Amino acid sequence: MDIATLRKDHADHWNKACALRVLAIDAVQAANSGHPGLPMGIADVATVLFEKHLKFDPKNPNWPDRDRFILSAGHGSMLIYGLLHLTGYADMTLDQIKNFRQWGAITAGHPEYGHATGIETTTGPLGQGIANAVGMAIAEASLRARFGKKVVDHYTYVIAGDGCLMEGISQEAIGLAGMQRLGKLIVLWDDNNISIDGEISMSDITNQQVRFKASGWHVQSVDGHDPDAIDAAIATAKKTNKPSMIACKTHIGFGSPAKQDTNKAHGSPLGEDEIKATRAAYGWKHGAFDIPKDIRAGWTKIGARGAVDRTDWQARFDTLSQGRQKEFNRVMAMEPPRKLSAVIKAFKKFASVDQPKVATRKSSQMVLDVINPIMPETLGGSADLTGSNLTNTTDLGIFNPDNRKGRHLHYGIREHAMAAAMNGMALHGGIRPYGGTFFCFVDYARGAMRLSALMGIPTVYVMTHDSIGLGEDGPTHQPVEHLAICRATPNSWTFRPADVVETAEAWELALSSKSTPSVLALSRQGLPTLRTEHKNKNLTANGAYVLADAIGKRRAILIASGSEVEIAMDARELLQAEGIGTRVVSMPCMELFAAQDDAERRKVLPGGPVRVAIEAGTRDSWDRWLFGERGKSKKADFVGMTGFGASAPADRLYQEFGITAQATADKVKALL
Numbered sequence: 116m117d118i119a120t121l122r123k124d125h126a127d128h129w130n131k132a133c134a135l136r137v138l139a140i141d142a143v144q145a146a147n148s149g150h151p152g153l154p155m156g157i158a159d160v161a162t163v164l165f166e167k168h169l170k171f172d173p174k175n176p177n178w179p180d181r182d183r184f185i186l187s188a189g190h191g192s193m194l195i196y197g198l199l200h201l202t203g204y205a206d207m208t209l210d211q212i213k214n215f216r217q218w219g220a221i222t223a224g225h226p227e228y229g230h231a232t233g234i235e236t237t238t239g240p241l242g243q244g245i246a247n248a249v250g251m252a253i254a255e256a257s258l259r260a261r262f263g264k265k266v267v268d269h270y271t272y273v274i275a276g277d278g279c280l281m282e283g284i285s286q287e288a289i290g291l292a293g294m295q296r297l298g299k300l301i302v303l304w305d306d307n308n309i310s311i312d313g314e315i316s317m318s319d320i321t322n323q324q325v326r327f328k329a330s331g332w333h334v335q336s337v338d339g340h341d342p343d344a345i346d347a348a349i350a351t352a353k354k355t356n357k358p359s360m361i362a363c364k365t366h367i368g369f370g371s372p373a374k375q376d377t378n379k380a381h382g383s384p385l386g387e388d389e390i391k392a393t394r395a396a397y398g399w400k401h402g403a404f405d406i407p408k409d410i411r412a413g414w415t416k417i418g419a420r421g422a423v424d425r426t427d428w429q430a431r432f433d434t435l436s437q438g439r440q441k442e443f444n445r446v447m448a449m450e451p452p453r454k455l456s457a458v459i460k461a462f463k464k465f466a467s468v469d470q471p472k473v474a475t476r477k478s479s480q481m482v483l484d485v486i487n488p489i490m491p492e493t494l495g496g497s498a499d500l501t502g503s504n505l506t507n508t509t510d511l512g513i514f515n516p517d518n519r520k521g522r523h524l525h526y527g528i529r530e531h532a533m534a535a536a537m538n539g540m541a542l543h544g545g546i547r548p549y550g551g552t553f554f555c556f557v558d559y560a561r562g563a564m565r566l567s568a569l570m571g572i573p574t575v576y577v578m579t580h581d582s583i584g585l586g587e588d589g590p591t592h593q594p595v596e597h598l599a600i601c602r603a604t605p606n607s608w609t610f611r612p613a614d615v616v617e618t619a620e621a622w623e624l625a626l627s628s629k630s631t632p633s634v635l636a637l638s639r640q641g642l643p644t645l646r647t648e649h650k651n652k653n654l655t656a657n658g659a660y661v662l663a664d665a666i667g668k669r670r671a672i673l674i675a676s677g678s679e680v681e682i683a684m685d686a687r688e689l690l691q692a693e694g695i696g697t698r699v700v701s702m703p704c705m706e707l708f709a710a711q712d713d714a715e716r717r718k719v720l721p722g723g724p725v726r727v728a729i730e731a732g733t734r735d736s737w738d739r740w741l742f743g744e745r746g747k748s749k750k751a752d753f754v755g756m757t758g759f760g761a762s763a764p765a766d767r768l769y770q771e772f773g774i775t776a777q778a779t780a781d782k783v784k785a786l787l
């Protein structure tokens with residue numbers, strides 16, 4: 116549909132969509148950077164969605180049963196800022212729009228979760244948003260099964276561009292959504308045939324509609340500038356029990372005489388002259404950032420539409436028993452149950468007496484066995500390694516289209532989408548997602564892992580087979596640099612527990628967090644229980660603590676994590692036998708130790724003794740604990756990996772790479 120027809124036959128719609136367009140044009144021009152083309156192209160689709168379909172209430176932006184709206188093509192951020200502003204989200208003022216992309220503004224370059232209400236997830240890294248949306252739709256289906264349709268019954272809408280659909284993660288997300296028959300997920304594809312380099316055909320000839328259909332989606336295509344066609348397609352999509360994709364044929368930079376349908380409209384300001392020409396083409400007579408009262412009033416009415424839905428929902432919610440209401444509010448607020456702490460303490464007590472020698476991946480399953488029954492909000496899963504990651508526990512049931520009450524999910528071999536979907540669940544609220552793969556495949560999940568940390572959401576990554584200790588699968592599967600990568604990520608906790616007790620403590624912390632994601636790096640190989648003296652206190656919460664102190668004068672401190680704490684304890688025996696007083700510090704979480712105040716850290720790592728750290732990974736993250744924190748370069752050394760591993764049984768690898776008690780004791784003696 117062209118501008119003339121729109122203005123003639125759909126004047127009211129046209130004016131509203133135009134307001135979105137000019138806000139984007141003006142804000143990008145003022146910032147002298149940004150992406151006007153996408154908002155200009157998709158404005159008609161967004162206007163119809165918000166006017167006719169989206170269930171939302173700007174006055175109660177976090178109402179649990181609102182529809183979720185995800186702008187997966189995050190570079191078009193001015194589209195969502197314009198929508199939030201015009202529909203009346205209090206924090207999205209005109210000043211914020213005028214300060215697009217400036218220091219201190221909530222209108223960041225790409226939409227960021229937690230900056231402004233109404234932004235359901237951080238997008239910008241293409242493909243993540245659509246995969247988050249799959250997780251949100253899973254969360255909705257799971258909560259609907261648990262709490263009933265009366266209180267959970269909403270759609271998840273996504274606007275995705277060519278870039279999102281070209282990213283590999285989207286295939287994983289689409290495959291997962293199709294198999295899971297997520298009928299309340301609706302993707303609106305901005306089919307404009309343009310990306311940064313030029314026409315899509317330069318880099319892709321995929322038939323997207325056929326591709327979605329092949330994965331079990333309901334597919335339609337419409338003229339993305341025809342409001343009636345868009346409305347009808349969304350109405351149809353809502354009725355199907357499959358996830359829906361609507362290919363919306365649009366023109367990037369719609370109405371810009373010189374830039375429409377070209378990559379020039381994608382990612383730079385139109386420029387003053389072109390803005391004038393575009394305003395003329397629109398018949399828009401108003402100045403920069405000036406939205407006439409009547410058009411504003413039309414948008415305000417759209418924003419007010421959802422208040423009735425919300426009060427109706429509240430009335431239905433109020434009919435639930437007090438207990439159900441409390442439980443719903445608890446899980447939506449991501450509050451762990453009060454019982455959690457008691458259950459973990461009891462488990463620790465049992466473990467310190469029973470002293471099992473099991474891999475920490477097995478310990479993790481033993482812990483989940485006691486946690487899952489008291490935390491109905493957990494939704495576990497694995498990327499096709501359930502038997503290796505040990506993420507499933509008795510009676511969880513499998514989450515699938517026939518059993519929405521199931522709480523273990525077969526993600527398939529889809530680490531990227533698993534991680535992003537888990538983010539979507541955590542963002543949705545009401546679900547505590549955890550999912551497993553081999554630690555080495557952090558590389559695959561990493562895009563979403565970084566976003567968990569940036570957004571400040573408590574996704575839990577169960578990463579087993581955490582070192583050369585996995586043995587025969589060889590260096591393709593043996594992580595060496597991954598601990599350093601995870602620890603280098605701000606706002607995330609990397610736990611590498613040494614035994615069953617530390618594993619329980621790590622889980623307690625991970626499941627009590629509201630704003631920090633956790634990585635649990637767990638061993639394949641059996642490890643002895645080292646914490647044989649029960650303590651109610653969660654020592655892992657300190658990040659590092661003295662596991663065994665020196666007998667006699669303290670001359671050496673051995674610091675280790677995970678499977679190497681056992682080696683440190685053996686090395687201590689060797690050294691003590693020679694009269695060298697040796698302390699062993701277990702360091703299950705460097706980030707939490709770094710967060711302790713200096714006096715606490717000094718107690719664990721006092722100056723004076725020589726220090727040797729032991730970890731079957733690269734040295735990178737250890738330098739601070741060896742050479743800083745009162746340590747000295749001439750009095751510290753590291754036992755670990757300097758390159759990739761190899762295929763062989765684990766014991767042989769530890770010998771060959773010199774990660775042994777004897778090698779550790781020798782290093783200590785060389786330093787003394």
Ligand SMILES: Cc1ncc(C[n+]2csc(CCOP(=O)(O)OP(=O)(O)O)c2C)c(N)n1
Nearest residue numbers: 153190239240241276277278309310311381
């Ligand atoms: C993972 C990732 N890779 C690259 C980019 C940089 N980038 C931003 S937008 C874009 C092109 C997107 O094309 P399309 O989705 O068609 O958007 P349109 O040109 O229609 O605005 C690219 C490559 C990114 N944001 N994320």
